[in-house]
Amino acid sequence: MTHFDPKALADLRRSIDAVDDQVLALLNRRAGLAAEVGRLKSEVAPEALFHAPKREREVLNRLEAENPGPFPGAAVRTIFQEIMSACLSLEKPLRVAFLGPEGTFTHLAARHQFGGSSQALPQGTIQAVFQAVERAHADYGVVPVENATEGAVDTTLDAFLDSPLRICAEILLPVDQALLLRPELELGSVRRVYSHPQALGQCRRWLEAHLPQADRIEAPSTSEAARLAREDAEGAAVASELAAELFGLRVAETRIQDLAANATRFVVLGPKAAEPTGRDRTTLLAMAQDGPGALLRLLEPLARRGLNLSRIQSRPTRRKLWEYAFFLDVEGHAEDPLMHEALVELQSACASLKVLGSYPQAVMEGAR
Ligand SMILES: C=C(O[C@@H]1C=C(C(=O)O)C=C[C@H]1O)C(=O)O
Numbered sequence: 001m002t003h004f005d006p007k008a009l010a011d012l013r014r015s016i017d018a019v020d021d022q023v024l025a026l027l028n029r030r031a032g033l034a035a036e037v038g039r040l041k042s043e044v045a046p047e048a049l050f051h052a053p054k055r056e057r058e059v060l061n062r063l064e065a066e067n068p069g070p071f072p073g074a075a076v077r078t079i080f081q082e083i084m085s086a087c088l089s090l091e092k093p094l095r096v097a098f099l100g101p102e103g104t105f106t107h108l109a110a111r112h113q114f115g116g117s118s119q120a121l122p123q124g125t126i127q128a129v130f131q132a133v134e135r136a137h138a139d140y141g142v143v144p145v146e147n148a149t150e151g152a153v154d155t156t157l158d159a160f161l162d163s164p165l166r167i168c169a170e171i172l173l174p175v176d177q178a179l180l181l182r183p184e185l186e187l188g189s190v191r192r193v194y195s196h197p198q199a200l201g202q203c204r205r206w207l208e209a210h211l212p213q214a215d216r217i218e219a220p221s222t223s224e225a226a227r228l229a230r231e232d233a234e235g236a237a238v239a240s241e242l243a244a245e246l247f248g249l250r251v252a253e254t255r256i257q258d259l260a261a262n263a264t265r266f267v268v269l270g271p272k273a274a275e276p277t278g279r280d281r282t283t284l285l286a287m288a289q290d291g292p293g294a295l296l297r298l299l300e301p302l303a304r305r306g307l308n309l310s311r312i313q314s315r316p317t318r319r320k321l322w323e324y325a326f327f328l329d330v331e332g333h334a335e336d337p338l339m340h341e342a343l344v345e346l347q348s349a350c351a352s353l354k355v356l357g358s359y360p361q362a363v364m365e366g367a368r
Pocket of ligand 1: 034050051052056059087088
């Protein structure tokens with residue numbers, strides 16, 4: 001065993017303090033520069049959004065690629081996303097509406113995309129998120145579109161049928177359920193487990209093995225479950241780790257879902273189309289013409305050009321009986337020449353066609 005030297009520890013900590021002072025000074029210098037950029041932008045277009053997602057992506061990609069380590073690459077992204085979010089908030093924090101309440105996985109997705117310095121505007125329903133952005137009460141909106149185990153979120157697809165909003169980004173997030181407890185409570189003393197029915201379902205086997213004595217109690221959201229657990233001396237909740245932070249609970253166990261690879265895809269509703277990055281996805285909303293071969297006519301212009309269709313989903317239009325709207329996800333950007341050609345051809349093959357958005361393909365967080 002090596003001899004523990006308290007002086008060496010104190011020296012190292014002093015060195016860390018000195019580095020922290022430098023980091024802090026540099027952060028403030030950076031904030032000053034970002035504020036200058038803000039002033040420049042406001043001279044050109046006073047009403048414009050200062051947020052520049054393309055520039056932010058370039059900053060993150062450059063720093064991650066140039067990072068020599070040992071500082072972890074994923075942390076470089078998280079930290080610089082936060083730094084940019086904070087710099088931007090000096091001008092005006094981004095207002096981000098999302099399916100709430102606070103602490104839900106959609107909130108987590110919004111924080112991942114826009115950082116903790118953005119202004120969180122939790123909404124009660126998916127429709128309310130659309131309305132907040134449509135009425136310019138929010139700069140962006142975040143809604144779930146599909147879950148790896150539960151499938152499409154129909155409410156989101158239906159909202160697009162009646163909305164002029166476009167998709168400007170997607171977020172792919174692992175949905176890791178955690179077991180949350182009041183700080184003083186032990187697993188063996190839990191009598192009630194609160195959660196959203198879907199979350200309880202996702203963790204059925206773990207709960208049977210570790211909390212056979214506890215009743216399952218359904219809550220309207222995982223965050224509401226965390227709040228209920230906080231108020232129940234013998235209660236626990238299945239929710240996100242963010243909910244633990246927000247409601248003052250302890251994370252007793254992480255990743256308790258039965259299927260380890262659980263993930264949800266979210267889309268960001270925004271005011272501006274995203275520019276091409278070379279690895280994009282385009283979401284189309286097409287009303288097929290009635291009659292035989294309608295679906296084939298929709299797919300053929302894409303297939304002939306080798307454009308990869310990653311998802312197709314249909315929803316009744318609710319305007320006419322047996323009329324369907326098709327949501328198509330195609331790899332590529334609407335401005336790519338081949339995609340552009342396909343869209344022109346599709347325009348005449350469908351009763352109507354709307355490009356809901358082209359945006360960078362998301363990489364699963366933690367799997368970069
Ligand atoms: C400073 C700018 O404005 C914002 C802040 C950024 C930053 O802190 O690096 C990057 C992009 C914008 O969202 C900029 O456009 O360069």
